[in-house]
Amino acid sequence: xxxxxxxxxxxxxxxxxxxxxxxxxxxxGPLEVTYDxxxxxxxxxxxxxxxxxxxxxxxxELLPVDGADILGREVxxxxxxxxxxxxxxxxxxxxxxxxxxxxxxxLSFKDRVVSVALTKAREFGMTTVGCASxxxxxxxxxxxxxxxxxxxxxxxxxxxxxxxxxGTTVYGARLVGVRGDYDQVNRxxxxxxxxxxxxxxxVNLRPFYGEGSKTVGYEIAEQLGWKRPASLVCCMAGxxxxxxxxxxxxxxxxxxxxxxxxxxxxxxxxRGCNPIVAAVQDGxxxxxxxxxxxxxxxxxxxxxxxxxxxxxxxxxxxxxxEDVTDGEIVEGIRLLAATxxxxxxxxxxxxxxxxxxxxxxxxxxxxxxxxxxxxxNGLKTTDAIAATAPLYPIIEPRLExxxxxxxxxxxxxxxxxLPGVLPSSGLPAPAAPHSSVRTL
Numbered sequence: 505x506x507x508x509x510x511x512x513x514x515x516x517x518x519x520x521x522x523x524x525x526x527x528x529x530x531x532x533g534p535l536e537v538t539y540d541x542x543x544x545x546x547x548x549x550x551x552x553x554x555x556x557x558x559x560x561x562x563x564x565e566l567l568p569v570d571g572a573d574i575l576g577r578e579v580x581x582x583x584x585x586x587x588x589x590x591x592x593x594x595x596x597x598x599x600x601x602x603x604x605x606x607x608x609x610x611l612s613f614k615d616r617v618v619s620v621a622l623t624k625a626r627e628f629g630m631t632t633v634g635c636a637s638x639x640x641x642x643x644x645x646x647x648x649x650x651x652x653x654x655x656x657x658x659x660x661x662x663x664x665x666x667x668x669x670x671g672t673t674v675y676g677a678r679l680v681g682v683r684g685d686y687d688q689v690n691r692x693x694x695x696x697x698x699x700x701x702x703x704x705x706x707v708n709l710r711p712f713y714g715e716g717s718k719t720v721g722y723e724i725a726e727q728l729g730w731k732r733p734a735s736l737v738c739c740m741a742g743x744x745x746x747x748x749x750x751x752x753x754x755x756x757x758x759x760x761x762x763x764x765x766x767x768x769x770x771x772x773x774x775r776g777c778n779p780i781v782a783a784v785q786d787g788x789x790x791x792x793x794x795x796x797x798x799x800x801x802x803x804x805x806x807x808x809x810x811x812x813x814x815x816x817x818x819x820x821x822x823x824x825x826e827d828v829t830d831g832e833i834v835e836g837i838r839l840l841a842a843t844x845x846x847x848x849x850x851x852x853x854x855x856x857x858x859x860x861x862x863x864x865x866x867x868x869x870x871x872x873x874x875x876x877x878x879x880x881n882g883l884k885t886t887d888a889i890a891a892t893a894p895l896y897p898i899i900e901p902r903l904e905x906x907x908x909x910x911x912x913x914x915x916x917x918x919x920x921x922l923p924g925v926l927p928s929s930g931l932p933a934p935a936a937p938h939s940s941v942r943t944l
Contacts, residue, residue: 506570507544511535511711514813522568524628524703526710534809535711537568545759550730557581560616560719566755567719568712569623575652576619578608580719584727584875589843590856594863598873600733601840602724604880605848609647610671611881612640612849613745617716618648618705624712625654625703633703634658636690638741638802639668640849640880645705646677657702659689665801667884685796687807714810717745721752724875725762732762734872735823737770737859739851739879740780741803743814746771749877750817768823770868771814772858774798774850775827780808783815784825791815799830799888800850802880824867828857834889836860837882847882855879 511520515533526535548565556562560580582604591599604613618641625633634657635645642658649656658672662681672679682689690706697704705713725732732753738746750769756762773781776798779791791811796804808814818825828836833850836857841847848856855876862868882889897913899905 505565506568507540507565508568508570509538509540512538522570524624524630524708526708537711537715539566539755541755541758548759550726550761560619560716560723563719563722566722566752567620568715569620570627573623573626574619575623575626576615576648579615579619580607580723582607582723584724585844585846587844587876590840593839593843594860596863596868596870596874600724600728600873600875601844601846602720602875602877603846604720605846605852605878605882609651610640610643611884612644613717613720613877613879614640614644615648616719617641617713618644620716621703621705621709621713622648622652622654624709625705626652628703630701630703631655632657632700633705634693634696635705636660636686636693636707638686638804639664639671639884640802641706642677642679643668643671643884646672646675646679649677650675654703657696659693659696661685661689661801661804663801665885665887667886671884686805687793690809710809714744714748717748718752718755720745720877721749722756724749725753725756728873730756730761731873732757732765732767733875734765735768735770735868736875736877737772737855737862737868738877739800739803739854739858740771740773740808740811740814740825741805741851742808743771743780743810743812745877745879747810747813747817750821766821769818769821770823770858770862771818771825772854773825773827774800774803774833774854775829776800777804777806778827779806780811780814781825781827783811784818789815789819798833798850799885800833800854802849802851802885803854824862826858826861826865826867828854828861832857832861834892837889838892840878841882846878848878849880849882849885850888851880852878852882853888 513528513533516531518530553562558581585601587599587601607615632655635641656677659680693704693707697708777796779794793807796806833853836853840856897909899909
């Protein structure tokens with residue numbers, strides 16, 4: 505049974521029936537899905553979902569679908585990792601990593617939003633789907649599109665990472681590179697949706713697509729024993745993920761799943777593309793578009809569609825926003841990998857590096873629970889860290905050669921619990937000088 509009431513403008517409050525539309529006809533504001541929470545509250549409880557499969561669809565009553573034909577039933581259910589080693593490095597007491605870098609099928613949180621969007625596209629009778637993308641969404645639409653029998657057409661900026669291009673074309677998707685940035689690609693996709701009536705997941709399917717991000721928040725609360733974390737740090741591109749996680753916590757509180765203790769929301773961006781951070785830090789909440797220049801290309805949206813709402817959610821929650829340099833992004837990737845064995849893409853490096861700065865500045869409390877949201881897998885952005893890979897020795901196949909090499913490396917890292925790791929930073933130690941060394 506669907507509990508969707510319809511679509512409502514986030515600006516003027518005008519209401520519309522469910523249809524493939526994203527913009528209010530009255531004021532051109534963005535539309536959002538509304539639900540009948542009163543009816544939901546009488547039948548939807550924690551024990552309702554306790555025996556359901558571990559995927560995002562265990563919360564289907566809070567998602568905007570009408571029928572039983574769910575596409576992507578395996579998506580979601582990613583781990584919430586207790587990150588004690590990273591916590592010690594950052595100087596905090598209780599830290600968790602929500603690891604969507606292992607999501608199915610394309611290793612990012614975009615698998616969630618695409619699962620909802622394609623389910624809705626099927627309900628609307630659409631046969632062709634597509635998107636404007638900075639990489640992860642392209643992968644997810646390509647993979648799930650072919651799996652569920654859609655024709656696909658995906659548009660991306662021409663300078664996208666090679667791994668993400670490969671991760672799209674391998675599925676046989678029609679890919680089009682555009683000479684321009686993401687905002688220009690997105691405008692073109694809006695015209696395509698109008699002309700051909702295709703299901704562009706982040707254009708005319710956007711109100712439904714965005715609801716898939718809420719499942720990150722539902723899972724975090726359930727994995728914490730139906731509790732909200734005191735603080736949550738999340739990277740921002742368009743700003744939708746952070747706002748939808750906040751919406752998820754509010755919905756769970758309204759339905760009685762969690763108590764009314766608020767969660768402070770912290771947004772993270774690359775300094776080379778930081779319009780939402782700037783809007784928070786200058787106190788205006790006004791989004792001023794920028795030209796993106798950062799290695800975190802999945803976050804390179806200079807005019808974020810949900811930027812205003814993300815900035816407002818951050819300030820209202822009592823949180824803050826921080827940006828980080830490209831160098832700090834690489835350090836964040838390596839720190840997470842060296843402490844918790846989680847290889848995040850550049851967006852994850854933004855989250856970790858921003859959290860470190862937020863803790864150091866005193867804005868992120870050290871003695872309360874913190875969740876870091878990792879949105880994508882590092883195998884997609886290896887070019888960002890390839891040049892910084894440490895050297896390693898090449899030795900003869902003899903035990904004495906290994907012992908000599910190991911001893912010299914261990915000398916550099918004396919006092920560390922793990923050979924080859926510097927105790928001061930948690931990052932890999934540089935290799936000792938040898939006559940033969942190699943990098944990746």
